[in-house]
Amino acid sequence: MSRFVKPALWTFGALAAGGLAFWLLLALDIPYRSTATPVTTPVPSTAPPPEQRAWVLDVRAGPDDRSAVLHVNLPPCAEAPHARVTEAGDRVEAEVLFRPRKGVRCTPGPADFPITTAAPIGNRPVIVNGGDAWPVAAGPKQCYPGLGCDPPADHCDPAWIAQRNGGADAEYSGTTRSCDQDWLIQDRQRHGGQAATRVVYRWASYGWASFAEAKGGGCAELLAADPKFPTALCQNLAPPS
Template sequence: MRSGSMRGAALAATLCGLAVLLLGACGTQVAGQDDPASAATALPWTLSAPTRSQIHGAELGADRRTVTIAVDVPSGPNPCVRDLEAKLTEPVGNTVPVQVTFTSPSGDRSSGCSRSVTAKARVTLPEPLGDRELVVGYPGAVFTADDAPLPHLRLCGDLGCTPPATGCTPGSYEQAVKAVDSPAHTYRDAEHCDGKWLVLDISWPTGPVCGDPESGTCAPHLGDRWFYKAEKAGWKPFFRTSAGGCRDVQDREPAFPTALCASLEPLPPALHPTHSPAP
C-alpha cells in the first residue's frame, strides 16, 4: 500500500508539472500576435482628408440635394480606411463648401496602405444646389451644375467655373497663356487679336545657366509665339513659330487672317524649333 501511495503521489506531481508547463505556455501567447489584421489594428489611426488631386468627381442626385463625391483613399492588404464621410461646412457667398474626411493608419509605413482606391462619400444639402458652386476640400476642387452632363457635375478649371469669354481682353489672354502650359512667371510681350484669331508672344526669365553671358542659352529671357483659334472653351493653340510674317502659319491654317500676321517680325533665337504644330 505504501509503495502504491508513493507511486500515486509521484504521478500526481508529474501531471501537475505538465499542467503548469502547459498553462505557462498558453500564458505567453498573445492573441493575434501573428495576425496581420490585428497588427494593423494596433497602428495609430489618424484623421485625413483627400487633396484636390485626389478628388475625381461629384454627382448630383435626382432630388438636386444629394451629392456623391468620388475620392482616392489609401488601400492595402489590411483595412486602411474608416469613417469616410462628407460634411457640409459654413456656406460662403454663392458656394457650398463640403469637407471629406476619413481615418487611416497610412501615415505608418508598416500599415501596408501604400496603394489607393476610389471610394465615394455622400452628403445631403439642406436645399437644392441650384446655380451655386460646390467646393470640396481646401484648397478645393470646384464643381458646378451649369452646363454639366448631369448627374455628373462639371469640374471647374483654374480660371473658375465661368472663365472670361474668348475675346481680346486681358482675362482671355491669361487663359491663352495657361493653354500652352507655359513656364512659371511667364509674361505677355504682344497680342494681335480680332476675337476669332489670336497671336500671342510670351516670354519667361531664365537667368545665367552656363556661366557664359554671351551664349544664347544664357539669355535673360526666352520666348514663344503662339497662334490660337477661338473655341467654345476658350483660346485653343494650334501653331507655334519663331518666324515672322504669314507664310508658316497660313501653310498650317490658310484661313488665318493676313492682317494679324503680315507685320510680325521674327523672334530672337530661342531654344525651340523654327515652327511646330500645337500639341
C-alpha cells in the first residue's frame, strides 16, 4: 500500500506548492498587462479646410492712386474672406482668399474687396490670382479676363458666354438656348454624364450672373423666379437636355 501513498503525498505537495505560489502572486498585486491591441476611437480632425481663391471678375480703380477694388465671385457662406496684396516695382499681385464652410453648398455671388498699395499703382498692372493682368491706370473703365478693356457690345457675343463658362463653372459644359441683351438661358451639364440643369442669368455690370434654375420646359419656373422674365425666350423651350 505504501507504493500508493507516496505518489498521493507527492501530488498533494505539488498542488499545495502551486496554490502557495498563486497566493503569493495575488499578494504582490503585480499589474496584468494585456497583449491585445487596444481599441482606440478616432479623433475627428479640427484643422480648418485649406484656403481657396475667389474668382476675380474685374478690377476697378479706387478713390486714389494707391487703391483698387477687386470685384469677385464669392460664396456667401465663405469663412474669413480677405484680400492679400504683394507689390513689386513693375506689378501689383492681389488675390481674395477664403475658407469654404464644411458640408455647405451655396451659390457664389458678387462681392467687392478694396485693396491699398504702399506706392502709387500708376501703370503697374494688377496681377490677380497669379494669372490675369488688369490695367488700373485707365480709371473707371472696366477690363475683363479674356475680354480685355474693350469687350464686345453684344452681351450674347460668344466671348461673353465663354467668360460665363470659365472660372468656377469650368467643370460644366453649357449649351445656350436663348439670349438677349439682359437675359441668358443655358442648359448646363457637369462633365461626366449627369442630367442637365437649366440655368438662367441676368446681365450685370461685370457679365452674366445666375439667378434661377429650372428642371422643366416652358416659362413657369423662370417666371416664378422673376415675373419680368420675357416669355419669348422660354415659351417654346423643351425640358433641359
